[in-house]
Amino acid sequence: MNTTRTAPSRPDTYDMVVLHNAFRRHFSALPGLVAAVAPGDVERARRLITFLGELGDGLHHHHTGEDELMWPILLERASADAALVLRMEEQHERIAELTDRAHRDGTEFATAADPSVRDRLAATLRALSDTLDEHMAEEERHVLPVVENVMTALEWQALGERGREHMPKDRQLVFLGFILQGVSDDDRRKILAEMPLPARLAWRLLGRRVFAKEYREIYHADPEW
Numbered sequence: 001m002n003t004t005r006t007a008p009s010r011p012d013t014y015d016m017v018v019l020h021n022a023f024r025r026h027f028s029a030l031p032g033l034v035a036a037v038a039p040g041d042v043e044r045a046r047r048l049i050t051f052l053g054e055l056g057d058g059l060h061h062h063h064t065g066e067d068e069l070m071w072p073i074l075l076e077r078a079s080a081d082a083a084l085v086l087r088m089e090e091q092h093e094r095i096a097e098l099t100d101r102a103h104r105d106g107t108e109f110a111t112a113a114d115p116s117v118r119d120r121l122a123a124t125l126r127a128l129s130d131t132l133d134e135h136m137a138e139e140e141r142h143v144l145p146v147v148e149n150v151m152t153a154l155e156w157q158a159l160g161e162r163g164r165e166h167m168p169k170d171r172q173l174v175f176l177g178f179i180l181q182g183v184s185d186d187d188r189r190k191i192l193a194e195m196p197l198p199a200r201l202a203w204r205l206l207g208r209r210v211f212a213k214e215y216r217e218i219y220h221a222d223p224e225w
Contacts, residue, residue: 011156013144020136022179026055031125045113049106051218056099061166063092069159077150091135098128177211181223
């Protein structure tokens with residue numbers, strides 16, 4: 001009997017849902033974290049703005065990858081869904097505008113932790129979180145089923161690889177922690193099982209500890225596993 005396993009021809013898009021959920025968790029937490037910063041606490045303000053910067057960069061590269069590698073394929077192979085794709089692109093533009101505003105407010109906030117700037121930034125972050133959540137929910141509900149029908153597994157893999165290429169190598173284990181934290185035990189095992197052995201070992205020996213330290217700095221709590 002031939003037991004050779006062949007690669008699936010169509011993508012498993014659940015990895016994007018996992019990534020979306022990580023963005024959801026942390027962007028939804030940021031308004032409250034920022035609002036709780038005491039006036040003049042510049043150290044705390046800067047720590048949160050650094051976190052915001054990394055989240056924003058990750059989101060930017062995630063969306064740029066879709067703009068470059070996913071939307072053109074869908075427009076070509078699923079022309080009946082062109083209006084949906086165009087709406088996704090418009091939502092990307094709106095999210096980018098809010099992210100840019102949050103970065104501008106954040107840069108100002110990090111200089112003196114002024115309460116008026118803090119409150120303006122928190123309002124911007126709430127709008128960003130709400131807009132992002134609406135976009136990701138629509139993408140998961142309507143776009144990912146189309147992706148599974150018209151994209152190949154290799155094309156989907158290229159999208160993921162593009163995102164990893166833009167992630168600083170010295171931050172990859174920490175970013176992995178922010179993705180793994182909050183997922184189910186089964187999902188965590190699945191994600192880790194799909195990683196190369198050296199990466200799994202690096203996570204267990206170093207990454208988990210480094211991530212937990214950063215998580216405590218940001219959330220003032222231990223990560224829940």
